[in-house]
Amino acid sequence: MQRAIKFIASLQLTVALLALSMVLIFFGTIDQVEFGIWHTQKLYFESFIVVWNYSENLPFGDKFSWLRLAMPGGYTLGGLLLINLVAAHITRFKMTWKKSGIFLVHFGLILLLISELMTDLLSVESQMPVDENGSSNYSFSYRDNELVFIDRSPGDHDIVHSIPTKYLKPRKTVDVPNTDLKVRTIHYYPNSDIGRSQSGNAPRSPATQGAGIKMGVFATPKAVTYADNQINTASAYIEVIGPDGPIGVWLVSNVLDDRFPPQMVSVGNQSWEVALRLKRHYYPFQIELLDFTHEKYPGTEIPFNYSSEVIARHNDSSKTQKALIYMNHPLRFEGLTFYQSSFANQDTTSIFLVVRNPGWILPYVSVLLMGLGMCVQFGMHFFKFLNKGSPA
């Protein structure tokens, strides 16, 4: 045990882990070209182990496509580095004033590792498009979908019953929360082609209600895309079961959205709109876009600056605030950060990246601690050197 602890706290392990981190970053960077940043991040840095595969798109890909290389993922390396550093402090370092700078640097580093873990586990990213002179009280996640049943019968609000798509497993039944309805999944496709069943060889659609029947559309599965600029067309055939038994089978898809007539499920006098849509995050405030500015360098199409003038109107009016969002100047409001992300519709729609990251302050604190630690450590050496050089 003693030997194991010594190894875990050793500097050799630190060096080995840092070397492995460099290897991970190298292969992650190669795969990022093919899979995009989002997928690579999940595969390499938010995982315990990763197997790199020599891509056919690389030089001599046809000859080396059999080549595989397993390596520890980001969670393994980050976790071990954290354990290694903490173990070193417990077993080897002694708290003295002479080492106070090193302690500060290491504490900053531990905080940085923890903040990275917190960001991975707790942060939520989504996008909020807002039209000029329009407003929005929700943002979309472009990677996650939800099956929703919306009751629009109340006069002053809508009731949304949401089921994350991870519950849509073939032949499994899940309760629609706070209703008498159940949903049995017949098929769920994370990405699909939506086509029209007009040709004779079109697959038979299991749908018996809604758009699948009225518009003659059907879904066929296809490979999930990880490209940063594409959205997966999630689709599902779901059987809705009421208190008296099955009501029908609907085709729902995130491309059959608000632009299409709503698909309705009715039981007695109660009706719900049913839809599969990009997961929404609703907020108790509205972001109103007053003006979006897209400046270019004179005589060119090269962007110089994007900025959005917004008012965040909170239900509690004392919290309402006006802000100008532009590059590196996000709006921080109600625990969320709104970054200027993109624009659309001939510069009349601004798109914000909305990030909820409870640990956003930690990296700043850790960098400050490390900076302070280095100043203390080098400062002590410097003054010691000065004292040595000065005449007695």
Added chain:
Amino acid sequence: MLTCKKLISNKFITLTIAVSGALLSGCDNSEPATYYIPKEERAVNTPAMPAAAPAEPKSSASPPASTAPSPMQMLPGMKEAAAKAGEFTYTCPPSWIEQPAGGVRKASFRIESDSGSADVSVTAFPGDVGGLTANINRWCGQVGMSPLSDQQVAEVAKPYTISKHAGRLVLLQGPSESILGGILPFHGYTWFFKMKGDNVTVVQETEAMQQFLDSVALKDDHH
């Protein structure tokens, strides 16, 4: 000394378990839920793409960043389906500027007037595309009108003969924009002849639109 070593070992095991637990808990924790939201109007907007969206999305299923020329969603296979709807002939009114047809549009025109402008599109899709009420209500949304009931739809969609077949002519006037459109079910397809523009231009061009609809002759292989 032994106690101290044991203490270090115990601390170490606790730390390892704590870190592993924290790492393993990093799964998706979203659960089925019910929530209340302020009353929503169904949007007719085209959702925008994430950052750095290209002008032409690679996947045909991806919603485009910019407003599509037609408010109709371009589903995969729709363009091909529209092409199978057949050909047609027409006479372009003198005040209209013919535009190149593209996407699902079988013909496209631009109208410029002193009061504003209007866009005319001709599209055809298989089936009834959700039915007359759904189609008219989609147009209602495009000019800022509230959805109509079946009875109101029957009132605004006047019978109108297009290419010797029974169609409908619809005028929808919103707060600032109007749509004057012909809808024609034709051998398993639905044809849409839509003029959309500011209220004044659409009224001014009503006669030209009717002349255009009267000139339309769909190629009919079924008789």
